[in-house]
Amino acid sequence: MKHTLIKHILAATQPRESVTVKGWIRTRRDSKGFSFLELNDGSCLANLQAIVDAGTPGSEALPHLTTGASVVVEGNIVPSPAPGQKWELRATRIELIGPADTTYPLQKKGHTMEFLRTIAHLRPRSNLFGAVFRTRSKLAFAVHDFFQSRDFVYVHTPIITASDCEGAGEMFRVTTLKGKPEEKPEADFFGKPTFLTVSGQLEAETFACALSNVYTFGPTFRAENSNTARHAAEFWMIEPEMAFCDLKGDMDLGEEFIKAMARYALEHCAEDVAFFCKFVDKGLNERLKFVVERPFVRVPYTEAVEILNKSGKQFEFPVSYGQNLQSEHERFLTEEHFKSPTTVFNYPREIKPFYMRLNDDAKTVTAMDVLVPGIGEVIGGAQREERPGQLAENLKFHKLNEQDYWWYSDLRKYGTVPHAGFGLGFERLLMFLTGVSNIRDVIPFARTPGNAEF
Numbered sequence: 001m002k003h004t005l006i007k008h009i010l011a012a013t014q015p016r017e018s019v020t021v022k023g024w025i026r027t028r029r030d031s032k033g034f035s036f037l038e039l040n041d042g043s044c045l046a047n048l049q050a051i052v053d054a055g056t057p058g059s060e061a062l063p064h065l066t067t068g069a070s071v072v073v074e075g076n077i078v079p080s081p082a083p084g085q086k087w088e089l090r091a092t093r094i095e096l097i098g099p100a101d102t103t104y105p106l107q108k109k110g111h112t113m114e115f116l117r118t119i120a121h122l123r124p125r126s127n128l129f130g131a132v133f134r135t136r137s138k139l140a141f142a143v144h145d146f147f148q149s150r151d152f153v154y155v156h157t158p159i160i161t162a163s164d165c166e167g168a169g170e171m172f173r174v175t176t177l178k179g180k181p182e183e184k185p186e187a188d189f190f191g192k193p194t195f196l197t198v199s200g201q202l203e204a205e206t207f208a209c210a211l212s213n214v215y216t217f218g219p220t221f222r223a224e225n226s227n228t229a230r231h232a233a234e235f236w237m238i239e240p241e242m243a244f245c246d247l248k249g250d251m252d253l254g255e256e257f258i259k260a261m262a263r264y265a266l267e268h269c270a271e272d273v274a275f276f277c278k279f280v281d282k283g284l285n286e287r288l289k290f291v292v293e294r295p296f297v298r299v300p301y302t303e304a305v306e307i308l309n310k311s312g313k314q315f316e317f318p319v320s321y322g323q324n325l326q327s328e329h330e331r332f333l334t335e336e337h338f339k340s341p342t343t344v345f346n347y348p349r350e351i352k353p354f355y356m357r358l359n360d361d362a363k364t365v366t367a368m369d370v371l372v373p374g375i376g377e378v379i380g381g382a383q384r385e386e387r388p389g390q391l392a393e394n395l396k397f398h399k400l401n402e403q404d405y406w407w408y409s410d411l412r413k414y415g416t417v418p419h420a421g422f423g424l425g426f427e428r429l430l431m432f433l434t435g436v437s438n439i440r441d442v443i444p445f446a447r448t449p450g451n452a453e454f
């Protein structure tokens with residue numbers, strides 16, 4: 001018989017006869033003449049309580065229905081007399097599918113995130129990780145919905161690439177050569193050095209310069225050796241790119257996008273958001289509403305540096321014009337000073353990549369970073385340099401080889417247009433929308449320095 005997901009059973013408006021439920025036992029309690037089973041199938045946070053009378057067909061298996069075992073329960077959905085639940089399942093037949101060994105590590109008492117990371121294959125069965133990964137799925141859909149409803153074209157950019165978009169040199173080499181691939185790159189599979197992509201931006205730009213508005217959404221890789229709560233070696237990035245668009249249009253889209261994601265979480269992930277609010281981050285609901293309702297602050301980099309210098313705060317890293325903002329500076333601006341998501345724009349050209357458009361002051365480029373409380377940078381973007389001569393000068397300035405960017409420069413040669421885009425780290429967005437404070441806990445299988453077990 002076809003089975004019904006628990007989320008649909010719990011959303012029922014009237015009693016139902018003869019349903020089949022399949023899931024895993026969270027707990028079993030035996031009473032005189034009957035047993036209570038708490039069942040969960042991951043379709044929602046809540047468990048379904050099943051009542052199994054002694055003598056119910058299959059009930060001889062009851063002693064084996066321990067926490068973690070998988071079962072089939074058939075029965076009738078009736079109103080529950082117990083508080084806090086509308087429906088319960090009166091079993092007419094039960095069947096053990098797979099018993100759980102007594103070493104099953106997930107118990108009813110809460111476990112630490114650190115412990116759960118060591119059992120990444122089982123952690124989706126916990127309340128918290130079920131909620132995180134349902135939310136992740138819903139928001140992935142929301143990302144596509146946001147762009148598709150605005151006529152953006154989804155472009156699949158390559159995972160293996162020869163160009164270091166960000167120029168930071170933090171790339172994973174891809175090679176079929178044994179030994180030292182850097183010694184004879186021409187003998188390698190692609191005939192040149194190749195890497196896992198750090199960003200699909202350069203390729204996305206080529207498509208924007210043909211299809212107008214495009215976006216990518218896929219895995220990206222960075223060999224940054226920073227073991228922080230916000231960096232992963234493999235993470236998913238969303239990169240919209242718009243032709244005929246300037247920095248302001250880019251900042252507007254970034255803000256609109258984050259607001260739309262917060263609204264989607266509130267509307268479509270309500271049960272899980274309520275759970276995060278209760279157990280992870282008490283201020284979450286308020287914050288999401290605040291994000292949806294209030295415009296973000298916008299501040300030029302130069303002014304942000306002045307604010308930091310005048311703050312009287314002791315930072316670990318000193319602040320001065322021409323230096324990158326550190327995480328502590330970003331968080332001071334968004335959490336303490338503005339108390340709002342904040343877009344910082346027009347950064348010094350030295351600290352930003354070659355592709356950003358040089359401003360008329362010849363010192364700053366049209367960069368913009370969106371900073372949010374609890375995380376810091378969630379978006380990095382820019383209006384791109386569309387003037388062929390200036391692009392060539394930018395490449396020189398950053399000591400890059402013009403030939404390596406011939407196809408990128410061609411876009412400026414043949415019908416160039418002002419264009420702009422950004423990259424948003426999907427995991428950082430999820431951290432912001434769930435309150436979960438470590439990036440390892442919002443990605444199913446985290447890749448971080450020294451860690452690729454699962």
Ligand code: 4AD
Pocket residue numbers: 165166198199200201222224230231232233235237239240377378379380381382421422423424425426427428439
């Ligand atoms: O600021 P980034 O480096 O910008 C780019 O890659 C541009 N090419 C994007 C573009 O304009 N199309 O990275 C963009 C975002 C960051 O703001 C951050 O949210 C996320 O990607 N990110 C990371 N997320 C997790 N782990 C890491 N190691 C990350 N590095 C960047």
Ligand code: MG
Pocket residue numbers: 369377379380
């Ligand atoms: Mg950045």
